[in-house]
Amino acid sequence: MNRRISMSDNATTFANEHTQSNRTAPEVSIVGLSVYYGNTAAITNATLTVPGGSLMALVGPSGCGKTSLLNCINRMNDTIADCRVEGRITIDDLDVQDPSVDVNLLRQRVGMVFQQPNPFPLSIAENIHFPLREHGVHRRAELDKRTMKVLNAVGLWDEVKDRLRSSALSLSGGQQQRLCIARALALEPEVLLLDEPCSALDPLATEQIERLIEDLKQQYTLLMVTHNLAQARRVADHVTVCWIDENCGCVVESGSRESIFINSDHPVTKAYCRGDKG
Amino acid sequence: MTIDRRDYGGFVLCSVAGITVIVPLVWMILALAQSGLPGLEWEFLVAAPSQSGRAGGIGPMIVSTALILGVCLAAIIPVGLGTSLYLSQYVSSTSPQASWLGYSLDVLAGTPSIVFALFGYQFFAITLGLGFSILAGGLTLACMTLPLMVRTSEQALRAVPLELHQAGEALALSRPGMIWHVLLPAAMPGIVAGTILSIGRALAETAVLLFTAGYVMRLPGSLLDSGRALSVHIFDMAMNVPGGMPVASRTALVLLTLVILINIGVRRMLLHHKRIYYEQTN
Amino acid sequence: MSRQRNEFWLYFTLASAAGLAGLLLIPVVLLLILESLPLLAPAALWESLTSAAWHPRAGEFGLLAMMVASLLISALALALAAPLGILYAVWLNLYLPRRWTNRLRPLQELLAGIPSVVYGLWGLVVLVPMINSYAPPGASLLAAVLVLALMILPFSALVTDAALQAPIRHRMSAAQALAVSRWGTFRRVLWPEARATIIGGIVLQFGRALGETLAVVMVAGNVVQFPGSLFDPVRTLTANIALEMSYATGTHHTALFLSGLVLMLITLILMFQINRRGVAI
Numbered sequence: 001m002n003r004r005i006s007m008s009d010n011a012t013t014f015a016n017e018h019t020q021s022n023r024t025a026p027e028v029s030i031v032g033l034s035v036y037y038g039n040t041a042a043i044t045n046a047t048l049t050v051p052g053g054s055l056m057a058l059v060g061p062s063g064c065g066k067t068s069l070l071n072c073i074n075r076m077n078d079t080i081a082d083c084r085v086e087g088r089i090t091i092d093d094l095d096v097q098d099p100s101v102d103v104n105l106l107r108q109r110v111g112m113v114f115q116q117p118n119p120f121p122l123s124i125a126e127n128i129h130f131p132l133r134e135h136g137v138h139r140r141a142e143l144d145k146r147t148m149k150v151l152n153a154v155g156l157w158d159e160v161k162d163r164l165r166s167s168a169l170s171l172s173g174g175q176q177q178r179l180c181i182a183r184a185l186a187l188e189p190e191v192l193l194l195d196e197p198c199s200a201l202d203p204l205a206t207e208q209i210e211r212l213i214e215d216l217k218q219q220y221t222l223l224m225v226t227h228n229l230a231q232a233r234r235v236a237d238h239v240t241v242c243w244i245d246e247n248c249g250c251v252v253e254s255g256s257r258e259s260i261f262i263n264s265d266h267p268v269t270k271a272y273c274r275g276d277k278g
Numbered sequence: 279m280t281i282d283r284r285d286y287g288g289f290v291l292c293s294v295a296g297i298t299v300i301v302p303l304v305w306m307i308l309a310l311a312q313s314g315l316p317g318l319e320w321e322f323l324v325a326a327p328s329q330s331g332r333a334g335g336i337g338p339m340i341v342s343t344a345l346i347l348g349v350c351l352a353a354i355i356p357v358g359l360g361t362s363l364y365l366s367q368y369v370s371s372t373s374p375q376a377s378w379l380g381y382s383l384d385v386l387a388g389t390p391s392i393v394f395a396l397f398g399y400q401f402f403a404i405t406l407g408l409g410f411s412i413l414a415g416g417l418t419l420a421c422m423t424l425p426l427m428v429r430t431s432e433q434a435l436r437a438v439p440l441e442l443h444q445a446g447e448a449l450a451l452s453r454p455g456m457i458w459h460v461l462l463p464a465a466m467p468g469i470v471a472g473t474i475l476s477i478g479r480a481l482a483e484t485a486v487l488l489f490t491a492g493y494v495m496r497l498p499g500s501l502l503d504s505g506r507a508l509s510v511h512i513f514d515m516a517m518n519v520p521g522g523m524p525v526a527s528r529t530a531l532v533l534l535t536l537v538i539l540i541n542i543g544v545r546r547m548l549l550h551h552k553r554i555y556y557e558q559t560n
Numbered sequence: 561m562s563r564q565r566n567e568f569w570l571y572f573t574l575a576s577a578a579g580l581a582g583l584l585l586i587p588v589v590l591l592l593i594l595e596s597l598p599l600l601a602p603a604a605l606w607e608s609l610t611s612a613a614w615h616p617r618a619g620e621f622g623l624l625a626m627m628v629a630s631l632l633i634s635a636l637a638l639a640l641a642a643p644l645g646i647l648y649a650v651w652l653n654l655y656l657p658r659r660w661t662n663r664l665r666p667l668q669e670l671l672a673g674i675p676s677v678v679y680g681l682w683g684l685v686v687l688v689p690m691i692n693s694y695a696p697p698g699a700s701l702l703a704a705v706l707v708l709a710l711m712i713l714p715f716s717a718l719v720t721d722a723a724l725q726a727p728i729r730h731r732m733s734a735a736q737a738l739a740v741s742r743w744g745t746f747r748r749v750l751w752p753e754a755r756a757t758i759i760g761g762i763v764l765q766f767g768r769a770l771g772e773t774l775a776v777v778m779v780a781g782n783v784v785q786f787p788g789s790l791f792d793p794v795r796t797l798t799a800n801i802a803l804e805m806s807y808a809t810g811t812h813h814t815a816l817f818l819s820g821l822v823l824m825l826i827t828l829i830l831m832f833q834i835n836r837r838g839v840a841i
Binding site for chain 3: 295299305358545
């Protein structure tokens, strides 16, 4: 009981500091997005809007293009040969696809957490120092300060403050994932993309991460892909339901949590949420 | 943001390395082509050499090379395949037999070729009385390439999907039946690829053949006759025969072409095999 | 009944094959030792290993100069080829667009299969005359180092390339999402994981360089002496065996086998070192 409350407190402090810095989380808008790998379409004509400071859950069965969609937002798809993206993605006023956009800058503003925790084979502290250094922060004091801040935010600080130099790979799965989230937060993004962040973790770790995500909602815009409908019900403010139609992914319905889970009229949504399909 | 500037150093360093690697190698192949291409015709491949090899062709050499390879393969295919089957069927990978086999074959694989030249000469040519002969050469090459054959066959066998094993067991196939009807067909392309790789390795050997198969330029009459392999011919023409350079280059081109064909063949075969056996779930 | 007989014969055949393979090492090693026996007496052995005087007709069989030449050539070639090979693999995987990477990779494998005699030929025809015009006689330590380095390059690149694949698969996406520089990705993310495998592979190349015979014979000059400069002709242990085996008799013959034994021992030690670090070859 006690532990959960203190982690929540830490995150709130982090949030308060940030709210003081006057930054509001941006709105992410996706219009008519289609992603092709070679001649195969992964997802077509996806449209959804994520209001600032909220969490949008992307739900749906495997293979309906949710990850492809996510990868477009921070242009991770750029690295895949033969990948064609059509449609428009904007973060507030910024058109993500615009060729003049500096991808490195984009990825500082849009952080990503992956399904499998993937800390670097470095020490815990180095995992956070290294990306910071790559983005121009060199002073030791500043590095340490930011590291402590993000580790606090994810509730890891008390657990690891005495062994910051030990290998990140020695942490448990849940701790590693929290470290990865901290690492993403270190660059001070505005948008966070989470690709099934809990699916490789045990229930206890999942619970910790879910609480963390709840707290992050206050100053970030989050998009989370998840298979777990119950999880979506727990943490999401908005939900987008994806489906597979003729071997290709599509967006069936998108809206607030209530409108999807309770008030939906769409047959696919209703069946999926009841557990009849998918 | 200064991110791209961060990468200038690394980019320059690695590109220099890239160019430094590619340029000399391309230069080498071009120089070879320039020196050897003129005069490279069908006649060359079939005719016998004359004037100590400066004129004529390399027909007998090609035959000798083929015979030596034949002897080598006749030895390593049964022994190599047999060993890898034994390893995969009868012993666990942690048993002392498996460890010893792995260790001793690794040592053999790492042994310098000149040591095999010494061994082949002393053992096959002298002790066994084979003299300078195709047989001695082929058998020595077999000793050299056996580790490669065992390793690649073993990999190919191990890569056979579990589902096939299970299907065989469910049908209560006998072990010989299982091997013959299930495992070998599934692993065959990998095994063939390994065989071809061994051929490639054998083709490249010069020192060993110099001291076991000899360097007689005639067409060999039997396996006990001495014969000159392509690689030995290149060496002789380049080092011992004044004016032999063009022939050496030409022969080198032939050898190189063989190596390229082998390489492409292996690659194609492995790709095709993967498509049939391992991507059915797609 | 017949099924059991089949199984038995199968076992017998396969076990025989494996037995043959397993026993192969023994005659090789035994023969080397047996043929070197006369020189394995402590005094004679010491003499051979520490004297640089190789005058077979006078009964002097000092291997030292040749051992030094062998080790020097291999070490220098490795010093040249290893960093280049590693950086090349980094260039291939991190800096080149994917399309080019996939086209260049088969080239590496191809180059690794080129017979050493072809490298030697190129060295003889192109490199030696070039060096000769600058500092005769051309056939020298330098020529051997360069040709050997060229031979090892594709392998170093291949080994590094293979070793990088797993770390790339696991960690590249995280590095990309964080917009880390490519060099940074290599140094701090990929290298720590791949380091052991790469170093093991490179050490293996040293063994290969040490054992190289033909290319060296063709371009190294083959004079038994300690190299005073890069341009001096030298003779390696391997070249020595190749050049003199056909007419060596008696102690001369023994000395050649002894040098073969020495080579084998050095290779064994190298391989043992690699295995101890738990690196798969």
